[in-house]
Amino acid sequence: MSISSNGRAQSPLKYTALASTTRATSTSAVAGTGPVTADERRAAETARGTLLERIYFAYDADEISADQRAVLDAKLPILLANPRVHIRVAGHTDERGADEYNLALGQRRAASVKRYFTARGVGDERIETVSFGREHPLTDRHDEDSWAKNRRGEFEIIAGGETLRAPR
Numbered sequence: 242m243s244i245s246s247n248g249r250a251q252s253p254l255k256y257t258a259l260a261s262t263t264r265a266t267s268t269s270a271v272a273g274t275g276p277v278t279a280d281e282r283r284a285a286e287t288a289r290g291t292l293l294e295r296i297y298f299a300y301d302a303d304e305i306s307a308d309q310r311a312v313l314d315a316k317l318p319i320l321l322a323n324p325r326v327h328i329r330v331a332g333h334t335d336e337r338g339a340d341e342y343n344l345a346l347g348q349r350r351a352a353s354v355k356r357y358f359t360a361r362g363v364g365d366e367r368i369e370t371v372s373f374g375r376e377h378p379l380t381d382r383h384d385e386d387s388w389a390k391n392r393r394g395e396f397e398i399i400a401g402g403e404t405l406r407a408p409r
Contacts, residue, residue, distance in 0.1 A: 325401035347372030
């Protein structure tokens with residue numbers, strides 16, 4: 242073991258025999274904490290993309306619609322299969338309404354996502370919430386299509402992303 246500049250332990254490479262060929266794998270892969278093969282890496286990147294996919298909300302609402310629940314449901318097996326992964330949910334609003342109201346609405350949106358996940362077995366401590374209100378729009382146009390894009394929940398992996406694996 243060695244310690245990197247960020248203070249984390251690093252594992253040396255181990256060699257394993259597989260189907261009469263020798264290949265290098267990281268110790269974390271041997272321990273089952275990270276992807277090893279090219280297929281596993283691709284599956285992990287697909288899982289990462291699923292975790293980062295946005296959801297959208299109706300005007301002045303924090304309820305999760307049926308079509309957006311399907312997006313969250315796709316994230317669930319990934320979160321449940323990766324207990325080291327922690328996420329941040331950021332609630333956003335469109336530009337209409339007072340700043341204070343939009344910050345509170347964004348927080349309610351993020352909290353509703355957190356409640357959805359925790360009710361289905363994801364640990365409360367693994368999910369942070371934040372509200373940006375209307376401060377970080379995806380688009381600055383002033384029409385219903387643009388406002389609909391800005392009313393969203395965004396996801397960020399804040400811990401455990403290096404060990405992310407697709408569920409089996």
